[in-house]
Structures are given as C-alpha cells and as structure tokens.
Amino acid sequence: MFTLHERLRADTFDITRLYLSRVLLMNDSSLPWLILVPERENIREIYELDEKDRAGLIEEITLASRIIQHLYKPDKINVGALGNLVPQLHIHIIGRFGSDRAWPGPIWGAGPAEPYGDDERDATRARIERAFMNYLSSRCRC
Amino acid sequence: MFTLHERLRADTFDITRLYLSRVLLMNDSSLPWLILVPERENIREIYELDEKDRAGLIEEITLASRIIQHLYKPDKINVGALGNLVPQLHIHIIGRFGSDRAWPGPIWGAGPAEPYGDDERDATRARIERAFMNYLSSRCRC
Numbered sequence: 001m002f003t004l005h006e007r008l009r010a011d012t013f014d015i016t017r018l019y020l021s022r023v024l025l026m027n028d029s030s031l032p033w034l035i036l037v038p039e040r041e042n043i044r045e046i047y048e049l050d051e052k053d054r055a056g057l058i059e060e061i062t063l064a065s066r067i068i069q070h071l072y073k074p075d076k077i078n079v080g081a082l083g084n085l086v087p088q089l090h091i092h093i094i095g096r097f098g099s100d101r102a103w104p105g106p107i108w109g110a111g112p113a114e115p116y117g118d119d120e121r122d123a124t125r126a127r128i129e130r131a132f133m134n135y136l137s138s139r140c141r142c
Numbered sequence: 143m144f145t146l147h148e149r150l151r152a153d154t155f156d157i158t159r160l161y162l163s164r165v166l167l168m169n170d171s172s173l174p175w176l177i178l179v180p181e182r183e184n185i186r187e188i189y190e191l192d193e194k195d196r197a198g199l200i201e202e203i204t205l206a207s208r209i210i211q212h213l214y215k216p217d218k219i220n221v222g223a224l225g226n227l228v229p230q231l232h233i234h235i236i237g238r239f240g241s242d243r244a245w246p247g248p249i250w251g252a253g254p255a256e257p258y259g260d261d262e263r264d265a266t267r268a269r270i271e272r273a274f275m276n277y278l279s280s281r282c283r284c
Contacts, residue, residue, distance in 0.1 A: 045219050047204040047211070058200040062189040069189070077187050080222040084238060084246035096226060104226035109247040 002039040005088040011113075013125055016132050020056040021091075023064065025128065028113035029120055032072040032095040034064050034128070043089045046081055061091060067131045068095040075103075082108060144181040147230040153255075155267055158274050162198040163233075165206065167270065170255035171262055174214040174237040176206050176270070185231045188223055203233060209273045210237040217245075224250060 004022065012024035012035055020040075026033035038057060043049060049057060065077045074095030081091045094107055102110035116124065146164065154166035154177055162182075168175035180199060185191060191199060207219045216237030223233045236249055244252035258266065 045207060045211075046200070046221060047207040047219070051201070054200045054204060055197050058188070058196045059193070062196060065187060065189040069187075076224075076226050077189070078222070078224045078226070079188060080220070080224070080248075082218075082220045082222070082248060084218050084220070105251040106222075106224060106248040 002041060004037060005086050005090075007086045008035065008037060008088065008090060013116075013121060015125055015129050018060050018063070018132070018136075020053055021060050023128075023132065025121075025125060026092075026094075026113070027115050027121075029116045029124075030114040031097070031100055031107065032068045032074065032128075033107075034068065034093045036060055036064060036091045036093065038089055040089075044083060044087050045089065046091075048089070057091070061093060063132070063135060064093040067128065067135070068093060071127065071131060078107065080106075080108065144183060146179060147228050147232075149228045150177065150179060150230065150232060155258075155263060157267060157271050160202050160205070160274070160278075162195055163202050165270075165274065167263075167267060168234075168236075168255070169257050169263075171258045171266075172256040173239070173242055173249065174210045174216065174270075175249075176210065176235045178202055178206060178233045178235065180231055182231075186225060186229050187231065188233075190231070199233070203235060205274070205277060206235040209270065209277070210235060213269065213273060220249065222248075222250065 015023040021036040024035040072095045076096045078094045157165040163178040166177040218238045220236045
C-alpha cells in the first residue's frame with residue numbers, strides 16, 4: 001500500500017496514474033508543473049528503483065514532457081529529482097518560459113506559487129488528464 | 143561528430159565516456175557534481191532521444207548517482223535536466239549535503255562555484271574515473 005507524502009499531497013492535485021507513477025499537478029497556475037511519484041515504498045533516489053522501473057520512469061518522464069510541450073509550448077522543459085525536503089522520490093517536469101518568474105534560474109524555491117482558482121484548476125486537470133488518456137488509448141490494447 | 147557546448151567545456155573537466163554520454167566534472171570543489179552529456183547532435187530535451195538512448199540515459203544517471211553516493215556519502219542526490227541557458231541536453235548529478243551552501247534549495251544559481259586547485263582537481267578526476275572503470279570492468283566482457 002503506497003502512501004503519498006503529506007507535503008506532496010498538500011501542494012498538488014491528482015491527475016492520473018500511470019504504470020509506475022502517480023501524476024500530480026503542482027498548485028502553481030503560473031507554470032505547467034507536473035510531478036511524477038513512482039508508487040514504490042521507501043524509495044528516495046532514482047537508483048533505488050529496479051531496472052524495469054527505471055526504464056518505466058524515463059518513459060513516463062518522456063510522456064509528461066511531451067504533453068506539457070504539446071499543450072503549453074514552453075521554451076524549455078525542466079526535469080528534476082531533488083527531494084532535499086521530501087524523502088519520497090518524486091520527479092518534477094516543468095514547462096519553463098523566458099517570461100516566467102525565475103527564468104533562466106531554477107523554479108524551485110523561486111518565490112511563492114500562484115495557487116489555482118477552482119475553475120482554472122478543474123479545467124487544467126481535465127485538459128491534462130485528457131492528454132494522458134488520449135496517449136494511452138492510442139498505445140495500449142486491452 | 144559531436145561537439146560539446148562551449149559553456150559546458152568552460153565549466154567542467156572531462157572524466158570519461160560511457161556508452162551514450164560524456165561524463166564531466168563541474169569545476170566546483172565544494173560538492174561532488176557530475177554532468178552527463180549524451181553525445182547526440184541537436185538534442186535539447188530528454189524526450190528527443192530515442193527510446194534506446196533514453197533507457198541508456200537512466201542507467202547512466204543511476205551509475206553516476208551510485209558512484210557519487212559510494213565515494214562521497216551525500217545526504218541526497220539531486221538529478222536535474224534544466225538547460226535554460228545551454229541548448230545542449232545535459233544532466234546534472236550532484237551530491238548534496240545538509241551543510242552545503244544552498245541546502246535545502248537547489249544548487250543551480252546559488253552563489254559562486256569554488257574552483258578546484260590543480261592537485262585537488264587531478265586527484266578528484268582520477269578517483270571518479272577509477273570508480274567508473276571499476277564498475278565497467280566488472281560488468282562488461284570484451
């Protein structure tokens with residue numbers, strides 16, 4: 001039974017689940033910011049996953065990156081596994097823009113997030129979830 | 143013919159080459175900081191690599207992380223692909239310590255690096271290169 005770390009739960013909204021990871025939306029409306037959390041207990045580092053899960057992770061990073069690129073057309077994707085504060089492996093996938101508040105520096109720790117309003121949050125979740133579902137339904141046979 | 147971006151060349155020292163990536167040592171003696179540069183032309187994002195190269199990349203991230211963990215015993219490994227300034231895909235693998243200058247924030251952009259002295263640089267390069275060679279020689283048959 002996998003339990004999401006309380007800090008991640010507090011800062012994000014659920015989008016969907018992939019084969020390995022839960023997909024979360026960071027509560028920051030100023031940037032398209034997803035977090036992948038591999039649903040494995042007691043893992044802090046990428047290298048602690050087994051080889052099969054690592055291969056799955058890089059493909060889920062790829063999928064999340066492509067979805068952000070497709071939906072938001074950012075200038076750059078930033079991918080990061082830091083976890084200095086939250087001891088549960090999670091990978092940030094963020095669309096960055098030359099106009100964003102931290103460009104060209106890292107976004108982590110760069111000023112306060114801009115929380116979503118309810119309507120914008122619901123629309124954003126639905127839009128991103130649909131993009132994942134469209135991809136998965138085009139690739140997977142039941 | 144792969145050409146390393148001039149900014150990466152200016153900021154790092156060569157360690158070795160792996161199947162996919164060149165391994166560089168960031169010129170910052172305050173932290174164990176490696177950079178992997180997949181030797182593929184005109185790639186900015188992880189998702190632009192093909193699937194085989196992506197699988198190779200996550201294994202090379204794993205190897206570099208384990209070597210830093212083994213040699214330096216950091217409190218956390220940080221892995222990041224940012225590239226907001228350098229338009230050539232490169233992945234940072236950094237050993238972070240509760241005592242380092244940016245903890246718990248990201249190290250990127252957090253104050254000036256502390257360049258290696260010549261002797262310390264040579265010793266560090268040799269030590270890390272040996273760790274890669276020991277791993278590879280234990281795994282690969284000629």
